[in-house]
Amino acid sequence: MSVPHVLLGLLEPEPSHGYELKQEYDSLFGQERPLPFGQAYSTLGRLERDGQVAVAGAEPGGGPDRKRYAITPAGVTRLEDWLREPEPPEPYLQSTLFTKVVLALLSERPAAAYLDAQRAAHLSRMRELTAVRRAGPLSRSLLADHALFHLEADLRWIDLTAARLDQLAKEILR
Missing domain, CATH: 1.20.58 (Methane Monooxygenase Hydroxylase; Chain G, domain 1)
Incomplete structure (x- = not known):
């Protein structure tokens, strides 16, 4: 399973925090193998670097600010290509x-x-x-x-x- 594609697909309906994405991933696909937090955030970082997601705001949290991620048009294209293939x-x-x-x-x-x-x-x-x-x-x-x-x-x-x-x-x- 392609974690980057799944995260893009979960972001498409609405922007989300990394923590929320991890929870949704686990509830839909990770029953036997949950997504580690580190993998979720490192994947989001690579998607951001590659212009497929963007930070759509940050909110203060108990630790570092909580980033809200949104899919970009490039991310939608990548997701559509993957789904179609x-x-x-x-x-x-x-x-x-x-x-x-x-x-x-x-x-x-x-x-x-x-x-x-x-x-x-x-x-x-x-x-x-x-x-x-x-x-x-x-x-x-x-x-x-x-x-x-x-x-x-x-x-x-x-x-x-x-x-x-x-x-x-x-x-x-x-």
Whole structure:
């Protein structure tokens, strides 16, 4: 999962403090692996340096001033490019796909279109693997089968998620 892209996606609806971004990240995506505070702030620093976020104000806190970050037009472009681009069809892709779907819903982008693009990328890769399976020796055929089974599971997840997008949007956008 790409932490910079997730933070950009979480910032798009409204400016937020680093602490709030970390909490939202953890509640949506970090159940098994929360985002460390240091990584959140260092990522925000790099995004600021690269012109993808800007400080939209600072408020006094118990320690250093609390910066409120806002996404810039360059950040929106980077986020849109990432959301639009299908991920390489590989095993264990669901967490990245899930992240893209949630961020698309949060920003009112076409999550179904992203799932359709990912489905097309998976089907293309499955055709390639099927050709390898048919033409190769048993060892290559078995490796191709292994990859095909994982891609089939991804396709089932994509279809299930597409069918439940409205329900997921209601849950996330409370």
